[in-house]
Amino acid sequence: MKLIDIKKLEDCFDGSMIFKYSFDKGIEEILMRKIAEKGKLDYYPEFPRPFFKIICAGVQVKGIIGEDNFEVTFPRTAKEEKKTNFESMLSLIICGL
Numbered sequence: 001m002k003l004i005d006i007k008k009l010e011d012c013f014d015g016s017m018i019f020k021y022s023f024d025k026g027i028e029e030i031l032m033r034k035i036a037e038k039g040k041l042d043y044y045p046e047f048p049r050p051f052f053k054i055i056c057a058g059v060q061v062k063g064i065i066g067e068d069n070f071e072v073t074f075p076r077t078a079k080e081e082k083k084t085n086f087e088s089m090l091s092l093i094i095c096g097l
Contacts, residue, residue: 001025001094006087015076019083021090022069029065034093058082058091 005022012018032043032052039056048064059082063070074082 001028001031001097003090003094012073015079017074017083019072019074019080020069021072021085024068026066027063027070030097031093032063032065034097035061036091037042057085059086 002024004024005020007020007022009018009020012089015027017067017087030055032054033041036054036056039054042052042053045065049067052061052063052065054061058075058078060073061070072083
């Protein structure tokens with residue numbers, strides 16, 4: 001799996017930022033679980049489109065298993081630092097898959 005694009009979607013009224021992370025293939029459950037290892041995972045596999053939400057390292061990740069992208073919301077405080085840390089963690093996870 002390769003990360004192919006990171007696109008800023010919007011800035012929220014509370015000062016947070018939302019980015020869309022796109023991949024060369026659909027997100028698998030293993031990637032979702034690896035991201036969630038040090039956080040809180042809400043996963044709904046029974047939904048027609050299996051939805052997940054992860055809160056970890058001060059960011060929120062939302063997506064659908066099988067889709068080729070997910071959204072990440074970075075908080076108002078230290079958003080650039082949290083974005084850099086998240087992307088480093090994501091890179092390590094993808095390399096290990």
